[in-house]
Amino acid sequence: MSAHAPETGIDNDSDSAAHPLAREQAHLTDSRAALRAMREDVEALDIRDVTANWVNAIVLQAQIDDRIKALADLAHTPLFFGRLNYLHAPGAELAEGAEGEQFYIGRRHVHDADGDPMVIDWRAPVSQPFYRASKNDPQDIALRRRFGYTGGELTAYEDEHLSDPAEAAAVSKLLQQEIERPRVGPMRDIVATIQPEQDEIVRSGLSGSVCVQGGPGTGKTAVGLHRVAYLLYAHRERLARTGTLVIGPNRSFLHYIEQVLPALGELEVKQATVEDLVARDGLEIRGTDAAATAVVKGDARMAQVLRRAVRSHVTTPDEPLMVVRGSRRWRVPAYELEEIVAELLARDIRYGAARDALPQRIAHTVLVRMEQAGEAPDDRVQDAVARGAAVKAAVKAVWPAVEPAKLVLRLLSDAEFLAEHAQGVLSDEEQQLLLWPKPFRSVKSAKWSAADLVLIDEAADLVERTHSLGHVVLDEAQDLSPMQYRAVGRRCTTGSATVLGDLAQGTTPWATRSWDEALAHLGKPEAALEELTAGFRVPREVIAYASRLLPSISPGLAAVSSVRETPGSLVVAPTPDLTASVLDACRVSLGHEGSIGLIAADARIPELAQALQAAGMAYLSPGEETTAQARLTLVPASLAKGLEYDYVVLDEPAAIVAGEPDERTGLRRLYVCLTRAVSGLTLLHADPLPAELA
Numbered sequence: 001m002s003a004h005a006p007e008t009g010i011d012n013d014s015d016s017a018a019h020p021l022a023r024e025q026a027h028l029t030d031s032r033a034a035l036r037a038m039r040e041d042v043e044a045l046d047i048r049d050v051t052a053n054w055v056n057a058i059v060l061q062a063q064i065d066d067r068i069k070a071l072a073d074l075a076h077t078p079l080f081f082g083r084l085n086y087l088h089a090p091g092a093e094l095a096e097g098a099e100g101e102q103f104y105i106g107r108r109h110v111h112d113a114d115g116d117p118m119v120i121d122w123r124a125p126v127s128q129p130f131y132r133a134s135k136n137d138p139q140d141i142a143l144r145r146r147f148g149y150t151g152g153e154l155t156a157y158e159d160e161h162l163s164d165p166a167e168a169a170a171v172s173k174l175l176q177q178e179i180e181r182p183r184v185g186p187m188r189d190i191v192a193t194i195q196p197e198q199d200e201i202v203r204s205g206l207s208g209s210v211c212v213q214g215g216p217g218t219g220k221t222a223v224g225l226h227r228v229a230y231l232l233y234a235h236r237e238r239l240a241r242t243g244t245l246v247i248g249p250n251r252s253f254l255h256y257i258e259q260v261l262p263a264l265g266e267l268e269v270k271q272a273t274v275e276d277l278v279a280r281d282g283l284e285i286r287g288t289d290a291a292a293t294a295v296v297k298g299d300a301r302m303a304q305v306l307r308r309a310v311r312s313h314v315t316t317p318d319e320p321l322m323v324v325r326g327s328r329r330w331r332v333p334a335y336e337l338e339e340i341v342a343e344l345l346a347r348d349i350r351y352g353a354a355r356d357a358l359p360q361r362i363a364h365t366v367l368v369r370m371e372q373a374g375e376a377p378d379d380r381v382q383d384a385v386a387r388g389a390a391v392k393a394a395v396k397a398v399w400p401a402v403e404p405a406k407l408v409l410r411l412l413s414d415a416e417f418l419a420e421h422a423q424g425v426l427s428d429e430e431q432q433l434l435l436w437p438k439p440f441r442s443v444k445s446a447k448w449s450a451a452d453l454v455l456i457d458e459a460a461d462l463v464e465r466t467h468s469l470g471h472v473v474l475d476e477a478q479d480l481s482p483m484q485y486r487a488v489g490r491r492c493t494t495g496s497a498t499v500l501g502d503l504a505q506g507t508t509p510w511a512t513r514s515w516d517e518a519l520a521h522l523g524k525p526e527a528a529l530e531e532l533t534a535g536f537r538v539p540r541e542v543i544a545y546a547s548r549l550l551p552s553i554s555p556g557l558a559a560v561s562s563v564r565e566t567p568g569s570l571v572v573a574p575t576p577d578l579t580a581s582v583l584d585a586c587r588v589s590l591g592h593e594g595s596i597g598l599i600a601a602d603a604r605i606p607e608l609a610q611a612l613q614a615a616g617m618a619y620l621s622p623g624e625e626t627t628a629q630a631r632l633t634l635v636p637a638s639l640a641k642g643l644e645y646d647y648v649v650l651d652e653p654a655a656i657v658a659g660e661p662d663e664r665t666g667l668r669r670l671y672v673c674l675t676r677a678v679s680g681l682t683l684l685h686a687d688p689l690p691a692e693l694a
Contacts, residue, residue, distance in 0.1 A: 020157070021154075021156075021157060024083075024147065024154055024157060025153075025154050027104065027118070028079060028080070028154050030112075030118065031079050031080065031104070031106075031110050031118045031119050032073055032079060034110050034111065034112050034113075034118050035071060035073050035079065035108075035110045036073060037113065038071055038110065038111070039068060039071040039072070039073075042064060042067050042068050042071060043068055045064055047060050047061060047064070066267055066268070069262075069267055070108070070265040070266075070267060071108075071265075074263060075152050076151060076152040077107070077152065077263055078106070078107075078147065078149045078152070078154070078192070079106050079107065079110065079119060080104040080105060080106030080107075080119045080147070081105065081106060081107075081146065081147055081149075081191070081192035082104070082105040082106075082130050082144065082145060082146050082147060082192070083102065083103065083104050083105065083143070083144070083145040083147075084102070084103045084105060084126075084127070084129060084130055084141055084143070084144060084145075085100060085101075085102050085141065085142045085143035085144075085145075086100040086101050086102070086103075086140055086141060086142065087100045087140050087141070087142045087163060088100050088140055089101050090125075090126050090140075100142060103117070103120045103126055103127070104118065104119045104120060105119070105120055105122055105127045105130045106119040106120070106121070106122065107121075107122060107191055107263065107264055107265065108121055108264070108265045109121040109124075121233065122191050123203075123229065123230045123233040123234065124233075128199070128203070129141050129144075130144060131194050131195070131196060131198075131199040132196050132199060133162055134162065134169070134196075135160075135162055135167075135168075135169040136169075138162035138163045139162075140163075141162045141163065142161065142162070142163050142164075143159055143160070143161055143162070144159070144160045144162055145157050145158065145159050145160075146158045146160075146172055146174045146175060146192075147174070148174045148177065148178075156174065157174075158172060158173060158174045160172070175192075175193055176564075178192055178193050190219055190222040190223075190226065191226065191264065193536070194223075194226065195219075195534065195536070197532065197534065198219055198222075198223045198226075198532070200530075201223050201227060201530050202223055202226045202227045202230050203227075203230055204227070204528070206231050206234070206235045206238070206239075206470075206471065206496055207496060208496060208526075208527070208528060209492075209496045209497040209498070209499070209519075209524040209526070209527035209528070210227075210497075210498050210499070210527060210528050210530060211477075211498075211499040211500075211501075211515050211518075211519055211524075211527045211528070211529045211530070212224065212498070212499065212500050212501075212530050212531075212532060213501065213502065213503065213515060213529065213530070213531045213532070214500065214501075214502055214531070214532035214533075215502055215504065215532070215533065215535065215543075215557075215558075215559070215560035215675075216502070216505070216535065216537070216538050216543060216546070216560060216671075216672075216675030216676075217535035217536060217537030217538035217543065217560060217562065217675065217678075218532035218533065218534060218535055218536070218537075218560060219532065219536055219537065220475075220500045220501075220502070220532055221257065221475055221500060221642060222260070223500070223532070224246075224473045224475060224498050224500045225246065225257060225260045225261060225473070226260075226264075227473070227498050228244055228246065228261065228266070228269055228471065228473055228498075229261060229264045229265075229266050231244070231471055232244065232266050232268075232269070235470075238470060239470045239471060240268070241470070242468075242469055242470030242471075242494075242495060243270070243469040243470055244268070244269045244270070244469060244470060244471045244472070244473075245269070245270050245271070245272060245469050245471075245472045245473070245491065246261075246269055246270070246271045246272075246472075246473045246475070247271075247272055247273065247274060247277070247472060247473065247474045247475065247488060248271065248272075248273060248475050248476065248642070249273065249475070249476040249479060249641060249642060250273060250639065251273065251623060252622035252623035252639050252643070253475070253476070253641070253642040253643070254271045254272075254273065255623040255625075256623070256642065256643055257271075257642075258271060274454075274480065274484050274487060274488065275450055275453070277457070277487055277488070277491065278453040278454050278456070278457035278487055279453065280405065280453065280456060280457075280460075282443070282444060283405060283443070283444075283448055283453060283456070284448065285448055285449060285450050285453065286447040286448060287446075287447030287448055287449040287452070288449055289449045289450075289451055290433075291509040291661045292433055292509075293433045293434065293451075294449070294451050294481075294509065294510065295481075295509050295510050296426070296430045296433050296434055297434065297449075297451035297452065297454070297455060297481075297483070298451055298454070298481025298482060298483045298484065298510045299481070299482060299483070299510075300482035300483060300486065300521055301425050301426060302455060302458070302483055303458055303483065303486060304425050305411070305418075305421050305422045305425055305426065306407070306408075306411075306455065306458050306459050306462060307462055308421040309407055309410075309411055309417070309421045309459075310351050310402055310407065310459060310462045310463065311345070311351065312420070312421065313351075313399070313400050313402050314341065314345065314398065314399055315397070315398055316338055316341065316398075317334045317337035317338050317341065317394070317397075317398050318334055319334055320332060320333045320334050320337075321337060321362065321390060321391070321394050322390060323366050323385055323388060323390050323391065324390070325366075325370075325381075325385070328373075330366045330369045330370065331369075332362060332365050332366060332369075336365060337362070337394070337398070340358065340361045340362060340365070341358070341398060341399070343361075344357060344358060344361070350461075350462060350463060350464060350465055351402060351462055351463045352402075352463040352464045353464075353465070354399065355395065355399045355401070358395050358398070358399050359386040359387070359391045359392065359395050360382065360386050362385075362386070362391050362394065362395075363382045363383070363385035363386035363391060364382060366382075366385050367381065367382050367385070402459075402463055403443075404456045404457075404459035404460040404462075404463060405443045405456050405459075406443055407459050408452060408455045408456050408459055409440065409442075409443055409446055411434070411455075412434055412435060412436050412439075412452070413435070413436055413439035413440065414439075415431070415435055418431055418434060418435065419431060451481070451483070454481070454483045454484055454487050455483065457487050457490075458483060458486060458487070461490050466490040466491065466493075467491070468490070468491060468492055468493045468494040468495055469491050469492055469495050470492075470495040470496075471492065471495050471496050471497070471498070472488060472491055472492040472495065472496075472497045472498075473497070473498045473500070474488055474497060474498070474499050474500065474501075474522075475500045475501070475642065476500070476501055476505075476641055476642055477499045477500060477501035477512065477518065478501035478502060478503050478505055478506040478511055478512045478518075479501075479505075479506055479507060479508045479511055479512075479641075480508075480510075480512065480518070481508070481510040482510070482517075482518075482521040483521075485518055485521035485522045486521055486522070486523070488522060489521070489522040489523035489524065490523075492523075492524075493523060496524075497522065497524055497527070499515075499518070499519065499522065499524075499527065501515075503515070503554050503557055504549075504550060504553055504554035504557050504668065504671055505641060505668060505671060505672050506554075506668055507638075507641070507660070507665055507668050507669045507672065508665070509661060509662075509665065511665075511668070515529055516529075531558070533558050533559075533560055533561055534560075534561060534562075534563060535560040535561060535562035535563065535564070536562075536563060536564065537564075537644060537678050538560070538562055538564075538675050538677065538678065539562060539564050539565070539566035539569035539570070539677070539678075539679065539680070539681075540562035540563075540564055540565045540566065541565070541566060541567070541569050541570040542562075542569055542570050542674070542675065542677055542680075542681045543559070543560050543562045543675060544559075544562075545570055545572075545674065545681075545693070546671055546674035546675050547559040547560070548692060548693055549667050549668075549670065549671045549674075549690075549692050549693065550671075551692075552664070552667055552692045553664060553667045553668045553671055554668075566679065566680070568680070569677070569679060569680045569681065570680070570681050570683075571680075571681070571682045571683065572683045572685075572689075573682070573683070573684055573685075574684075574685055574686070575684050575685070575686060576686065577686075578651065578652060578684060578685070578686040579607065579608065579611050581684050582598065582600075582608065582611075582649055582651050582684055583611060583612070583615050583617065585649045585682045585684060586598055586612075586617060586632060586649055587617075588682075589632075589647040589649060589680070589682065590631065590632060592646065592647055592679070592680070593646070594631070594645075594646025594647065594678075594679065595626045595631050595633070595645045595646050595647075596631055596632045596633070596645055596646065596647045596648070596649070597632075597633050597635050597640075597643065597645030597647075597648045597649070597676055597677075598612075598619070598632065598633070598634050598635065598648075598649045598651065599635045599636075599637060599640050599648055599649070599650050599651065599673045599676060600634075600635075600636070600637065600650075600651035600652065600655070600656070601636075601637050601651070601652060601655035601656045601658070601659045602636040602637060602638050602659055603655065603659055604651055604652060604655055605634065605636050608634060608651065609634060612632075612634065617632065618630055618632070619632045619633060619634045620632065620633045620634070621633065621634065622635050622636070622639045622640075622643065633645065635676075637656045637659065637669055637670075637672075637673050638659075638669070640672055640673050640676055641672050643676055644676055644677075644678055645676055645677060645678065646677070646678050646679045646680070647677060647679055647680045647681075647682070648673075648676050648677035648680070648681045648682070649682045649684065650673055650674065650681060650682065650683045650684070651684060652684070652685050652686065652687060653670050653673075653674075653683065653685055653689055653690060653693070654685065654687040654688065654689065654690060655687070656669055656670045656673055657669070657670055657690055667690065667692060670690065
């Protein structure tokens, strides 16, 4: 492998002139000009004479606006980051003397005025060897070149001659520098640094679901986002119809990742939390549940209780139905009505769909009577009978409408109603946990909790089918309850899912115990389970220290093996004056380049905020974007999951553990907080450290 900086950028490739770095810089300039021309061509489109009406014009203009945004040239984001020289033209027979081809690999496709490619999209099949090829498996690649950038300017390159047996395999310094580059602002893409095992997950097909178990720093979130981008590239027309969605644990996390897909030219992917998914007009989350109550509400058995409660509204007809048509009266005996109802129940279709089918089934029975009497009714007559007052009254009595929120309100308020439908499913103690101490009078006055809205969502799906998307990415999945998994699964019943998480980072009382169990609740038991164990973000010293907790928090789970050894990246220090020492550590960290996170137990946040203000140290809250002028974020431990900072100052581990309902959850929360640092971690404590860290 050969590396080249600006002052020494000379190589001996046959395609290079005396100064290949200058040639590459010129290609970057030309590619940016070509991208600008592509954008200008779209901006110049005149749609006035090609649309039939104003509605079509609005739709087409929106598509053009999206295309213009997708063609934006981000000044500080490399347009291409690598180059592949094939020994032979891709797809051609590997005949001796066949001419090879050269491709620049980047974030999006760029072509010149003649339509010839100047940059190939990283998702294209021809780009795959950039991530997969090696000395052992060169994949017909003669040269793989990586580029180094400074502030958007190409300043260095590094070559690997993969098909040259005389050159030994080596670790890419530019790749290492890109991984370790200080991070200011939101999460960035990893398109230039995707590793072979990550690329296999990214490029897996749309038809199959994938579950990725990945420890801290293994890049599972980025892999999930890049998988969405790849699927949109490979199946754009299908996903444009069915839609894609990224689900994160909270708003701070979504804000942190929201720029990754737009940087790759993908603007149509929606983002939401589980709370967003189950939100309903007029219902606000104003209540909270004790941990024990939340566990029961999140248990998958609640789905059976709700199903029983919904179907309990159907009653057995006990009177015949009389339908008047003109001068004649048609009688449907009670036993026939009972047979129709029993058949609909046996079909196990949704409550609302069955209710909609019932009047037509009754009307069809009346039409049979008419035909037997010698009449010749058609579909219009059947529809008229189905809409008649007598049939409507019968349907209302036998199969009344069910309002999901009112149903859940009754379950949580009426002990007898709950006991009737929870019998044999929930114990008496569990039923008692579900009941409100003081029942609310109406849906609007109730103080709903987050878990309650998930129950309402389940009930709503029992009544009417939930719309399914083409692909859903679920991140930090280990913290979901079984009922929350079901809520997500409803959004991809006809599509696929990418599930991302780390069992060791489960910090809810209902945290996932196994991925097989979670995938069953999601409705994707056939999903492929992949494990990422190579860490690229967290220094080896830091992840090894945090991994001391694994035997206690997740026995049997493999520890992450970090590829980055960073001497001095871990400082663990006792101190008699904790707050003063924390401020000093923040000042030292601010002396480095990049972002700084001050992570502390939630109960400690007000005191630390006051101390920072008194010291004149400006700070941000999670979700606020870091800039070169504001790089310090004060992070409650409960919001640290999924976030990364170049340097982390961790305040009082014992307080973080004590802030959770039980010790295991507290140690898992601590594990999360210990693994947020990309370059260095300073841990300060006045109280003794948890014994597991000794």
